[in-house]
Amino acid sequence: MGIFDKLFGKKKTTTKPLDKKPRFIQKLAKENRTYEIYKGTDVESAKKFLMTKRVDKKLYYIEVETPEGAWGMDIEGLYLVRLLPWQKNISLAKCNGYIIPMSHSNFGLNMAARGISDNFVVKIKCGKCEHEWLDGVRYKNLTSVKCPNCKTINEVDSGNITVLFIK
Secondary structure, eight states: OOHHHHHHOOOOOOOOOOOOSOEEEEEEEETTEEEEEEEOSOHHHHHHHHTTOOOOSTTEEEEEEETTEEEEEETTEEEESOOOGGGGOGGGOSEEOEEEOOOSOOHHHHHHHTTSSSOEEEEEEOTTTOOEEEEEEOTTSEEEEEOTTTOOEEEEEOTTOOOOOOO
């Protein structure tokens, strides 16, 4: 402790954590759809933010754009707007991740099975550190996903998930 600190007391330094809450950008109306667009710093804080939102109108979307992709929330729940190109490159994977069964709406799964979207959201368990998180995977295919905890790229296989179309 220096002389200044002894005389006047040590100055307390408080470090304010970085505000990771997504920042509102704009509200857009396109045809009969409405979008609230936000900008986020990372995927995990974007998903955490979206999970606090409740959408009770059809064709209303809240989306958070991050450097690692865009996530959204609508009346059906949380969704990944689209997979990133590297997620289709299975050779990047360093371990096998596992899909954990969840009880939730199958809307995203049905959209992916019909080819309307390129992914559906599942809970994944990292093959290296066993961390669990939500991420988008391809339907009946292999997908590379990055663990938000240890940053290891996991190969996830959704080949055993099948949607039966009933007319």
